[in-house]
Amino acid sequence: MMKKSLAITVAAVLLSACGDKAAEKPAPVVTDTAVEEKASEQVATKLVYPETRQGDVVDEYFGVKVADPYRWLEDDRSEETGAWVKAQNKVTFDYLEQIPYRAQLKQRLQELWNYEKVGVPYTEGEYQYFYKNDGLQNQYVLYRKDADGNEEVFLDPNTFSEDGTTSLSQVSFSKDGSLAAYSISEGGSDWRKIIIIDTKTGKQLGDTLVDVKFSGISWFNNEGFYYSSYDKPEGSELSAKTDQHKLYYHQLGKPQSEDALIFGGTDEQKRRYVSGEVTEDGRYLFIYGAVSTSGNDLYMKDLSKPDSELVTVLDHTDSDTSLLHSDGDTLYFVTNLDAANKKVVTVDAKSPTSENWKDLIAETDNVLAPTVGGGYIFAEYMVDAISKVMQYDMTGKLVREVSLPGVGSSSSLSGKTDETTLYYSFNNYTTPSTIYSFDVNSGKSDVYMASKAKVNSDDFVSKQIFYTSKDGTKVPMIISHMKALKLDGSNPTILYGYGGFNISLTPSFSVANAVWMEQGGIYAVANLRGGGEYGKKWHIAGTQLQKQNVFDDFISAGEYLISENYTSSDYLAIRGGSNGGLLVGAVMTQRPDLVKVALPAVGVLDMLRYHTFTAGAGWAYDYGTSEQSEEMFNYLKGYSPTHNVKDGVSYPATMVTTADHDDRVVPAHSFKFAAELQAKQAGDAPTLIRIETNAGHGAGTPVSKSIEQYADIFGFTLYNMGVKSLN
Template sequence: MGSLAASLDAFSPLGYPPARRDDSVIDYYHGVRIADPYRWLEDPEATEVKEFVEKQVALTNSVLEKCEERDKLRRRITALLDHPRYDTPFKRGGNYFYFHNSGLQAQNILYVQKDLDKEVEVLMDPNKLSDDGTVALTLSSVSKDGKYLAYGLSRSGSDWVTIKVMRVEDKQPEPDTLSWVKFSSISWTKDEKGFFYCRYPAPKKGHELDAGTETNINLNHEVYYHFLGTDQSMDILCWTDPEHQKYIYGTYVTDDGKYALLYIEEGCDPSNKLYYCNLSMLPHGLEGLEWRNEMLPFDKLVDNFTARYIYVSNDHTKFTFLTNKGAPRYKLARVDLNEPELWTDVLPEDDKDVLESAYAVNNNQVLVSYLSDVKYILQIRDLETGVLLHWLPVDIGTVYGISGRREDSDVFIGFTSFLTPGIIYKCNLATEVPEMKIFQEASVPGFYCKDFEVKQVFVSSKDETRIPMFIVFKKNIELNGSHPCLLYGYGGFNISLTPSFSVTRLVLTSNLGFIFCIANIRGGGEYGEEWHKAGSLSKKQNCFDDFIAAAEFLVSNGYTNPKRLCIEGRSNGGLLVAACMNQRPDLFGCALAHVGVMDMLRFHKFTIGHAWTSDFGCSEKEEEFNWLIKYSPLHNVKRPWEQSGSPLQYPSTMLLTADHDDRVVPAHSLKLLATMQYVLCTSITNSPQTNSIIARIECKAGHGAGRPTKKMIDEAADRYGFAAKVMGLTWTD
């Protein structure tokens, strides 16, 4: 197997820029000595860090210039992506709103129309706010009666958002500007006087940084109410908890406008506290809180973190929630606020399938979606009893963007799959037998789904757990082990990877002969909370075992071989890729790790990293440190030839990060990059490591959200052009 580890990397030997090692930086974790020689790379504003980044960018550019297929990839992806795309429309105050991109526009545009057969008008076009498309509309909320649009703008991919307001009727801006907003929704009160939102305290004078480049930990999230037409300094502080600085809040005004719900989260675990306030019972309204200098008087419905609760609907004091309380695959439960201890099941937990979502629609019905072996099922049920009324047939794929309210008989449902660019269905629930009619369908000129095949297999992991995996390939291929293969994974935070359409992946399949695979490893939400827990905390190694098992399946069943197996993941998936190439460098020919969490001992010290301890644990606790140190990518880079005695080496590697990633700060990737280049390449004469280890560091970009179309195309061309080069692939028309 060792001889297969070397890729066809044609860039070697690369002259890696020297990076200063500070051997004096030593930490002791529960008596264990841990060196951190590249701690200085954690300061993005330091001149030395900027110089390091500049040299790495220059090195990567010199490598990419030699990737012959890169320009072909860029041209083909650009051509196929140039087709109209629509998001699911939603209705407010008699108007319909939806996002649309004509093809290659940097950002999606928000449109409004008075009726579905009336003229469409542009409501908000973020493309006019910057020359390079790096200002994104990442948050939006239309008031209950459709009179106002409150929207959040993000710059350069940062999680920081600035909220502004516009009148829908005449498209005129209001003077409102709200800053330092992060991890927030916008929830209007029924009277349209204003809305709830969440923010962090503004930095002290002289401490402001370019929003998105700071690394300071995010503490003291706060809930505010903003009155239209007033300065942010006049906003009412509705909730904060100085004794729990790491809590994160969310607010929602119920559909009847009577209650404000407060969601309190401790981390990323699917659990929350749930408080409520009867707005109609405030003696002087929200205005009264300002002059009384009081916070909103919330009552505690759930005051622990034992389960997750998501509002579905309410009739006066009777509330229906989607919850995993005593139901790891979720259920619908009801409670009367007058009897908060008495909960009853409306729709019990299914024996096998996961209840993904529930929407109250058409007066007294609920539209529910289930995930069954990573495939979606749609049903209409009675909101009161949970009784099944109708099945809504959908193909194998992903249901997304459901929109509809209790006063609406029409609902819109978005659907996509590996071979379906996007369909929006309109369904009239008032008819005796509801029918899914195509309302809008995307079409990609030059793409023919009949040329491809999709299959789902189940792989046995190290402990014999069955792991589902989707495989997409050209029809009639011979399974002779010669094909390039792209294996993608995530495995964390209860997030499910379901089928979706990707122009880029189909270009790889069509023109470079790739087989594309998604492994639904443990840690995700594909089979509910038990599946999630089986890949988190002390059981995180299961994620890596599952992914490695999927890779071995692809090799042993003739889909590919290690030299032509490329692994890819983003964020927690970047951690997955890095950990797996540490543990099995012989199994992969190329590794693409995007914005990964690489330093598992210090991640909780930066921005919102403290919220991830619910999935990872924290090095400050001895037991959890012992979990983390075993797989932390930064701390497990080893010379594989010294372990095996053969000229084994790491796969050709590209680490991807961005200068405005304030979710997973760039230091994670930079420190791993410096460590890999030093340990594997520059610290030893005539190192067997000839496969390239480089980083693609994007400017004016963040963790991924809000990235303009051109940047997405360029990045795809770069990373897959690199993969094609190192795996010896050539273009076919």
Template sequence: MKLSLSALTLAAVVATSAQAQGLSYPVTRKVDQVDTYHGTTVADPYRWLEDDNSAETKAWVVQQNEVTDKFLAAMPQRLPTRRIYTELYNFERFSIPFREGGRYFWSRNDGLQQQSVLYTAKTLKDEPQVALDPNAMSKDGTVALSGVVPSRDGKLLAYGVAGAGSDWQTWKVRDLATGQDLADKIEWVKFSSASWTADGRGFFYARYDAPKEGEALKGANYYQKLYYHRLGTPQSEDVLVAENREDKEWGFGTEVSDDGQLLLISVWKSAGRKNGLMVLPLPKGSFAGGKPQPITLDFDAQYSPVAVVGGKLIVKTDKDAPRGKLISIDLKKPAPAGWKTLVAEGPDAMTGASAVGGRFLLTYLQDAATLVRVHAADGKRLTDVKLPGVGTAGGFGGRWTDAETFFSYTSLTTPASIYRYDVKTGKVSLFKEPKTIFNSDEYETRREFVTSKDGTRFPIFIAAKKGLKLDGKNPTLLYGYGGFDISITPGYGVTAATWLKMGGVYVIASIRGGGEYGAAWHEAGTKLKKQNVFDDFIAAGEWLVANKVASPATLAINGGSNGGLLVGAVTNQRPDLFAAAVPQVGVMDMLRYQNFTIGWAWATDYGTSKDSPEMFKALQAYSPLHNIKSGVNYPAVLVTTGDHDDRVVPAHSFKYAATLQAADTGAAPKLIRIETNAGHGAGKPTSKIIEERSDILAFIAHVMKLEVK
């Protein structure tokens, strides 16, 4: 392994050949870095960009943003697109309400507030009061709520805050009567919420150890531990409940049963869908110590605890049922041999389950659209929840003794409305409906089915103005994700609405790697089968062209995170099929992703370059960074990332953009937009969302020469 440290400063910005509109990119210094994987050497000339805190990398960020800002500012589509996006973003939005301690809680954003505000009310008819306003926590709106959990009596609120889009959280406790925070402060929390004991004396949470002086939290050197925090005591006195020193991939999610007598502990391992399950007795609703008892730690399937009913633990699982089923476990005899099926696996994928009002509400996906079925305590099917249409519904939370629950419903062309469901009568009533200037009556959504390279059939949803003319000239934006068991279903977003308002067609593809059809669908897009995901997305693009919705000159692709990987890989494999590509916060270096922050946890979907020669070859074959082709005309590319992203670190996008700019890929622009003081996207303030996403749409419109008024 060789590493040259010469030329410590960036070269001056110089012009490159054949660049559109006289574009000049910064010349990115190369180093003589070579790695060996199973006998194969791979160059990594931009390794130095992995240090996003170095002065040289920061200077590179400034120079790249100067080039990108100049290009974007010159686009005539930029200002009118931002105006449309702002107008459409400016509508009242609500979260799904939940009830605790005789209070209702929900969040609301008046339209352009940087962060949504948490409200509370004793009845749904009362004037709600502000429980917590994160907008008061920072001047620029970059501090966001990462979670809110009221105590059982509704008097206290545990809440998490995160800054600049980071995954790291600090948890505090607020007295809702006075509006003042208690002295309690919990730090080094990531990927965890809080679960109160029924007595209100404290809560469970998971965190990592604070780094030692001079060290950084990196990779698997640190691992998550489950603690109990008792109110009024310092964090240093918190009680360790569970950890696994031998397997540092363990993480913990917790929930206290409705009766307060049991802590349900989901043990996750990396980012895979398979998990373990443990329980810890809480005598009289209090934490008295003790060791969690395993229900299963085989990690052979997904086990999602639903409720404890009559001494039975109800669990949603895909054990021997890839599309999901509901089982009952006798807590006195929890051995797998005694598990009983309450609701058997059916033809549709069970994606959620809750226990409310003495009923089980089971959520399914049927060709990527939501169905909700109601079952009795003995598992017998009773009825279905009547939804407004073919779209996406979510929520249905609550307790076994509650009489009501709430859910949201949305489609590609209708913003999410909030509904109340009376469990006993089955009546659905509207609670909150957003008002927007977007006229959904002018547009329609249709579901079509695409056949992939290997014959697999999957749905796409096409939103467009009614009466769309199929002449192949429609500016079309295709979105996808394809990973980590995450289902892509039709739901309203301002990005799609703005693109429709601009005269475009918006398409989402429910491809393999997601959870649209259950465990087998997810696994068909992982590890050595990851190419299926890219084949599906390419097939969706080809379908749109063949059916004259679009043409290669009017088709753009977009995706974020794992979807950024998707866009990067597909752009390399079929640069002729698209006019523009926008990978957001993408995983671009598939040979080294596991070395950064939480990247090691993604190996369940990707595998790693160290696993085997076969896995290395598969990763190298599609890694966006390693397959950029010189001498081939690429579509216009706008890479986006955040300099504070500690999930998919910006080095992925930095190295990818530098490689793309250095290659001979034609005259179309190859730009990177780097948001400063921002992370992976969660909690991003409204102003930054509008600026970034409107720039993306304006860039695509500019490439397609679409006039925006």
């Protein structure tokens, strides 16, 4: 639910806004001949990069020796690495400063970004809570409103640090709303601190919990809560491997050192990811365990009986199964066990194992993501990555299809059982988000809050097409641009993709992309295999020994855009982050001729060693590992971006982006890839790395940093396509 995690809320708000005012066009840049000549010269001049020392490290896999000359860059604490980062950033920012319209892009981003953004409200205790940003605040502020409509700030993370880099990660309230526990991230790290407060007075209760990672916060009455973490690793906390996740119970009034270990403390219970969830009525605790990012086992404990034993619900990790709801002894689960697109089942808590499950909402041809609120189940389906929502009662009887405002993405309809009004947001690539109230009894939606974004949706067009990949698979892609744009093959185009971890890319509005499209740009998003748009089969088709399907899908998307005259290779850029950074790195090394610009962000780029850092071993379900088998090693080595940069090849203009506090995909991936590119690039196109300081994988990034990043990314892209001035 959005209220559980600020990261989700902020993403939804940042990428969505609504309004009916015409977009203000930026004034064109006036460039004289000298400036234009300097721009042309800069594009054509081969840069002098900092010297990157090559070491003599060699690894051996199945009798094959693999050199790793930049292994020393994995040490994020060394002075040498720090000096390298500083030197690389100087080259990069010196280059970016030569772009004549970089400041104009930043100014336009600030203009469009500067409007009040409000998140979907939710109720806790006597208050309605919601996130809001006045415009350019670095972090979203959590507000609350009482029954009389009086509004006040509840938590303002902009006061947590002077530079805005300490962010609010999530907030969890006790059942009656009188207590709250919230987690913060410092510098973008995945390591968190948890602070407990009295919601009436704001006074902190007890000590701050530290060294918490990949954790929810689930309250048991007003007595305490469950959370998860790893033992602090030896070596760098930002890169050292974390392998055994544990679930703890924190009793209010006691020090963290006395927190009870609930699960994960033995070899029999060893899991890379563990989480705990207390049911709304406070009766049951459910524990999820996983060894990878897909599949979990499941346990439950009756909290009404202090000495009750853990009961095994699922003793294997062959499915993704989670609790949807509980009503007394009746449990509702959502699962893809024997249902690739997921279904809802019920079972008696006295005998909860899978052989006793009964289908309540059967699997369909579309992927199901159900939620519960107001005493109903809301079954959201993805139909070609577009939202469709059906309302069911708790017996599984269809009540109605929820009438959505259009074609796009709806946030989840969810809330407490006794609520009769729920809230959701709706948006797509060209329509900023509007918040709607929904009456669970009548099914009526009303506009609760329209966005104040300074864009006019009628100026844009967004079209879904289906193209054919290399092996004949049909893949959807949504292409967005200004309506007046002429499709003559010369339009700057960003092709975005992800293709992994069962994650779906659904339509969402972005102020940054609106600025891109204002400049005559096209924004295209391909729903590649490896994602979750068509269920488990679609996911599996892009994993391990089938990972090349993802790259082929992306390449085919680019070829489609060129063949249909949207753009050409001279005006095509590819962009993606994290697993999407791997996608960009693989495609630019396999088909350097296809694109003009490559923008891999916080990418997984060393496929032979990714599993040796932080929680990377948990990604093996999607990737496999170099130690798994000789076949898997050869396959990974065959596409690993860092290992496939070749001498004598002209690579696209590339700006790798990462952050020094990224402990999800450690920056060493990006460091080593950039070093390889700089050493082997045969052409004159720049191969730069932009390293954000005091920032992490992306969540909680201050607005000011986001604006600067987009200005640099768009500026770099347009500049290297030969664009001399803006519209």
